[in-house]
């Protein structure tokens with residue numbers, strides 16, 4: 591991803607779900623807080639003369655896991671960047687509904703978007719390799735409402751990912767790929783998100799770790815009552831946990847499947863996406 595967010599500016603960083611922060615503070619797992627939703631309508635975006643997204647519309651309903659499926663260079667990360675305020679669409683709208691309030695995201699800064707309760711686990715994880723596991727996690731607790739509950743959030747993060755507690759003093763760059771992916775997920779949770787965006791969690795992982803990572807995303811969604819949009823190339827793994835999904839081809843939504851079954855059985859998906 592040529593334009594990927596550096597860590598210091600990354601949404602994942604600016605955002606840490608206050609795991610223990612409670613609904614009032616938009617905390618992750620906020621008991622009683624209704625899950626949030628995300629709507630993208632007619633978004634066009636690009637880089638100079640390169641048009642990367644054309645008329646993209648999708649909906650992530652409250653509490654759903656939605657898969658954004660597409661092979662290399664089709665616009666998945668570009669859409670993630672637009673949602674996080676890292677790239678401004680040239681047309682269209684992006685709205686999040688959180689705690690009954692609708693927020694227009696276009697025109698807001700990444701920090702504001704994180705503060706609303708939206709967090710990104712960026713493609714390639716974007717950890718600080720020379721900082722420890724714990725230091726990386728703390729960088730995720732940047733969100734205003736998460737700062738006051740850092741200790742509880744860290745604790746909650748360590749109980750969700752016991753391996754991170756064991757390795758808290760280890761340099762992030764010396765962790766295995768699977769452990770680094772857990773760290774990237776943990777860091778995103780440190781800002782208490784209500785909507786979690788995950789960009790290609792399977793990249794660079796062995797098949798068994800891909801499977802564990804995908805299972806973990808599902809577990810996090812349930813535990814913290816998140817709404818999840820996950821970009822993936824790994825169709826079979828993504829549809830295991832997706833409630834529904836979209837296939838993106840050359841920057842346009844080529845197919846919308848309202849259930850995993852529909853995605854699995856659709857001829858267009860097989861042709862466009864799986865090349866069958």
Ligand SMILES: Nc1ncnc2c1ncn2[C@@H]1O[C@H](COP(=O)(O)OP(=O)(O)OP(=O)(O)O)[C@@H](O)[C@H]1O
Nearest residue numbers: 591592593637640642661662663664665666667668
């Ligand atoms: N910073 C950039 N400058 C110019 N073009 C870019 C930039 N970032 C992405 N693109 C182009 O935009 C298009 C969509 O790229 P994007 O990274 O969104 O795809 P993707 O689906 O995330 O791919 P991948 O699976 O490889 O991560 C591609 O044609 C890509 O070359």
Ligand SMILES: [Mg+2]
Nearest residue numbers: 591666667713
């Ligand atoms: Mg990408």
